Amino acid sequence: MNPDLIKAEVIDDQNGLNSIAQDLDKCHSYAIDTEFHREKTYYPKLALVQLRWSDRLAILDPLTLDLSVFSAIFLTDKVAVFHAGSQDLEVLQRAVGVIPNRIFDTQIAAGFLGMRTPSLGSLHENILGIKLTKGDRLTDWFQRPLTESQLKYAASDVRHLLDLHQVLSERLLELGRYDWASAEFETFLNKRQKSIVPGDAWQRIKEAKHLNKQARGVAKALAEWREKSAQKNDIPNRFIMSDLALVGIAQKKPTKLSDLQNIRGFDSSQYQGEKGEYLLKIVKKGLNADPVPSLKNHKKSLPPEMRPAVTLLSAWLSQFATDKNIDPALLGSRSDIEELLRGETKSRLQDGWRQEEIGEQIDNLLKGKCSLSFNDGRLVIENRGTVT
DSSP states (O other): OOGGGOOEEEEOSHHHHHHHHHHHTTOSEEEEEEEEEOSSSSSOEEEEEEEEETTEEEEEOTTSOOGGGGHHHHTSSOEEEESSOHHHHHHHHHHHSSOOSEEEEHHHHHHTTTOOSOOHHHHIIIIIOOOOOOOOTTSOTTOSSOOHHHHHHHHHHHHTHHHHHHHHHHHHHHTTOHHHHHHHHHHHHHHSOOOOOGGGGGGGOGGGGGOOHHHHHHHHHHHHHHHHHHHHHTSOGGGTOOHHHHHHHHHHOOOSGGGGTTOTTOOGGGSOHHHHHHHHHHHHHHHHSOOOOOGGGSSOOOOGGGHHHHHHHHHHHHHHHHHHTOOHHHHOOHHHHHHHHHOSSOOGGGSHHHIIIIIHHHHHHHTTSEEEEEETTEEEEEEOOOOO
């Protein structure tokens, strides 16, 4: 059926949702997308779920529905088709309780066909010859009732997603890269952003790596308190205390209320009396805690003599990606190269399809068995023979 002729169903009653879950159970794959807000909350707030399967398209209103009925669907081998689905998976985890066992991400798949992090609109235009109508991305998805314009925009995100899935799958199979993409989908699921552990929250603060030993202890204690408070009250942690204020307090290490004054980014008037005393207790706890290792020491630095190897391998990986028409970001990053050269953990360059495709060449380059030369506008590997 022509996807453009499928009428979007708006589902806001549980019986209707249960019926959809039963219908989904009969299909092999389904397209899924979400709309959510998170500007004023710690956790993303789900506003809509869009589904396309068989010859049906539904827009679900999670404000009136219990989406846990989809858990049984998600735990099967049915393929959930997303586009750039990282944040969708995060919100679905909270709304449903689980995420799909199997996914197909059209943005990742397109990367194996030479497209560099393509938008949904560019995929529609370049692969299907369809130009999506631009909608208001910053619209209020929580307003009820939704306008016809909002519903049309929401439906467009999944209307042709199964068609993209089919075309991309066929092209990947033709090139022998479907297994590469499947492996990347699995890695994507395993490495998706997990909930922040409050005790590790300080490591996400940009300026934390510049703090001395005592200040790191205070920053760790403050960041843990801030994260727990944000999670408990479901508000962004910046609403409790900015990073700038937190680092300023950690550097000053206050012991009395008057010490809280004149700290950049910190409103001391909000921390008088018991509230201020409680904050000082957190600072004291950080000062008395076991030493916190520096973030700078978490990864062993590469010795200076190995730095040219990073440049060498980066250049060759970029050339290989160009030759094979693969998004270079999928092949490997500078961080992957440094991880490989440090040898402390297994780099993704040493695993799966990457190892099969480039493992031997990388090994030969590092051992001096091969060299790179520039020929006709591209880098090529040349065998150097036996090196003594």
